[in-house]
Amino acid sequence: MNEDRHNGLLLVVRCQLGEREAFSELVRVWHTPLWRYVRSMVGSPDIADDLAQEAWVAVVRGFPRLRQPERFAPWLFTIARRTVVDHLRQAYTAQATSAAEGEAVADHDDSSSGVLNTMEIEAGLSDLPPLEREALILFHLQDLSLAACAEVLGVPPGTVKSRLHRARRMLRDVLIEKGYEA
Template identity: 45%
Template sequence: MSRENDRIRHELLALRCRRGEPAALAELVRVWEPRLFFYVRRMLAEEEAAWQVMQEVWVAVLSRIDRLREPGRLPQWLYAIARNTLMSHLRGRYAERERTATDAPEPVDEDDPLERWADAEQVYAGLARLPPVDREVLTLCFLDDLSIAEIAEVLAIPPGTVKSRLFKARRALRAVLTGES
């Protein structure tokens, strides 16, 4: 399906949700939860924490859907809410770590044979070893298939910054996957 068809489909879904149609709200969750969860899960090590963030994302989405000004920009709006919720969660977690003075990062078991089961699993494991900024831009670009302009909107940064972050992140991922880091 073309991007224009997707945009129209997203716009119609957003308009139906704004009208409060229960079927549209259910469709919104059914269609977008896997994509948003995939994004959130790539940014968090624990699945349970990702589901907690997703609950907060859906509360925010459902309480603000009537304020969506441009229904055709539904994907960017959803990812922006997911990102803001995720960042709030991470800030809270970092603040908690500082309070408890346990700043040591969680160990990653790189020798686990299940992590190297398939190429996709290797990429996911490599992503987990990247800094959040690199992981986020790669996830939005390659795994969630957003354009440079859409990523710029979600991250609230200029498109040129997205391009340079992508370049740096690709190089970092390549280094991790080839064992150079």
Template identity: 65%
Template structure:
């Protein structure tokens, strides 16, 4: 079933349609948030995204454009969380590690850990387009819509992100 049809069914009050939307899009949203903020904060922010979706679904003008609209909401939730955290005094790194779920580290192979560290080391704008384009499979146009920038900006950020990530991984001795 298409997202557009599910959105229309949600607007008609079908709870099962919303449950299907959540089943289809929860993992992509959670992965996007996790890659932008880290695993310890992904659950809360992803939950905030779905609350915003419930509230905003009646106002969605183009049901066929659900995916870019959803990631725009996720992007705003990530930005809000980053703004909150930048306003707070810094906490020691040990507290951050202690609050992280140890299960998230169990599957971290060396190459994957290097890649994730490299991704985390990118500036937010570049990391965002890399995650949206490669990991969430959004088109350049959809990335531009989510990020509220021209498509040329998305292309340049994507190019810069690839170059920066390649340089970081080369420095660590990865191929």
């Protein structure tokens, strides 16, 4: 793990120096976790594609300002979070001004299996309030530390802990309500 972390740090520094091959490798390593986070927050794969692209553009523009390359993961997810928040704010504004455009679409896929798969968990996540959903995604699905989650969310670690506790309880209740054993 230490070697991976060291290689990741070198990769970020190489990107800051303008090496295109390094940026391609960085995207290869981080695009899927970034996309999953964004997808979990917005619900739509198509919108997630667009927002992930926006986040990568912001990363490229922001590299000169990244003073601590070892803090790349929280920095990346902070950029992604801002991109998602901007999108959700615009969507909310559009929905408020035009009630006809404000339809929520949810796909519910009935599964005969008793085992929870990723899609079923994501369906449960989509029923959680944004703050709790985001804490769960960053901590459990993106494997960020409590401190890194706090940095991304801009709140103290204690707040992240209470959001995680609340989110786990809410997710369990949502999954039980949908007929899954938690």
